[in-house]
Amino acid sequence: METFSSIECFVRSAEVGSFAEAARRLSLTPAAVGKSVAKLEARLGVRLFQRSTRSLTLTEAGQLFLREVGSSFNTIQNAVANLASAGGQPAGTLKVSMGTAFGRLFVVPLLGEFLRRYPAINPDWHFDNRQVDLIGQGFDAAIGGGFELPQGVVARKLTVAHRVLVASEGYLQNHAAITEPQDLAHHQGILIRSPQTGRVRSWQLTNRNREHSPLMLKARMTMSDSEADCAAAAQGLGIGLVSMPIAIPFLESGGLQRVLPDWYVDDGNISIYYAEHKLLPGKTRAFVDFIIEQFAEQGLAQRFSAV
Structure with missing residues (x-):
């Protein structure tokens, strides 16, 4: 498990290019992240990062290691997330971004029913009209329109x-x-x-x-x-x-x-966005399926059409 934690620190630090930012997203201290990566380097016998006071960049060995472990690590992490549930139900913090007015008017009213179905999920909802970095900022999902679709992110259409x-x-x-x-x-x-x-x-x-x-x-x-x-x-x-x-x-x-x-x-379209994984975390799958279901049941796609 110690090695798994060290790999997580390495992957997150490589994604954001900073021990400090990786530490913030992992709820650790920058010193703890740096120490964990150093332990991993000692275990592997190679230097994974070039460190300076202003930047953190992958070495050639670090780039190779990231390519080898990146997708496998995410698969393992998602499997753990699916199993780490209360009584077999999806659980954990659900970080979602959505437009301010749109979210308040049409998504927040669905919150009560969602929590009745999934009481072990803790919503962490962010209201912002700007596009977020879904993967880099650690969001499980986002709802919006007119966004560019970055690599590794998929979209399910909700309405026009x-x-x-x-x-x-x-x-x-x-x-x-x-x-x-x-x-x-x-x-x-x-x-x-x-x-x-x-x-x-x-x-x-x-x-x-x-x-x-x-x-x-x-x-x-x-x-x-x-x-x-x-x-x-x-x-x-x-x-x-x-x-x-x-x-x-x-x-x-x-x-x-x-x-x-x-x-x-x-x-264009209003869609729900989430990271593309073969094994999607249970909390994210539950939210995506619930939102698509509610849009259909409440006829929101028809209400939102100007035609």
């Missing part, structure tokens, strides 16, 4: 990711009528700034017949969050372009109305 144009009844009554996309050029836009790039993206509108038109809405103001965008639009400040899931409560309450309801922006 549509964005819609919305405005308050007061705004629409007091401004020029909007009957086609070209009319948007004369209106004030409340647009979304990407949390990843800080820029406002250029969008293309699509209608139910799959025809396309450029979005000519000029930015009166920008937001980095769809819920804030909706709140501003509800005050009559302009036309917002927001993700459909976040718009739903405002549309259902009458606080906002869809503008050009036959048109929307197709932004």
Whole structure:
């Protein structure tokens, strides 16, 4: 078991390039991680890392060893995770990332039922609209849309990711009528700034017949969050372009109305992401299957479609 712990310290340190960061993720001290790796090097009779005050890099022997043990170590670790359960049930801390408003509105309400089924799982949920490093930051899963799919990560589609144009009844009554996309050029836009790039993206509108038109809405103001965008639009400040899931409560309450309801922006899919393993930890498999089941049972995919 001591050798297994040393290999874990080595693999995590190689992944993040730092004893200190590996120690944080393993809930150890940097000195303990460094000592454990040193013991492994002594046992193997080779130096695995080149150490300096500013960097930690693999030696040629370290690169070879990582290739040999990396996948096998993850398989063993997942097998241990599957067996380390309470009464045969999935157990352990479940670290998940999801969008702030999306998670609060549609995932947190599922938490009670999830814990009734899996009482030995301890949720550690992080709410952030930016893409996380699923493997590097130690997440078991993430829910979101528009993310690049890194090597070693798989995605299961939950629903389409549509964005819609919305405005308050007061705004629409007091401004020029909007009957086609070209009319948007004369209106004030409340647009979304990407949390990843800080820029406002250029969008293309699509209608139910799959025809396309450029979005000519000029930015009166920008937001980095769809819920804030909706709140501003509800005050009559302009036309917002927001993700459909976040718009739903405002549309259902009458606080906002869809503008050009036959048109929307197709932004790909909302998916659940997790590390690709032949033997997925029981807690992760339980969560992935539960979320997919609940989206189907509650008809969320249909509610989130703008078509």
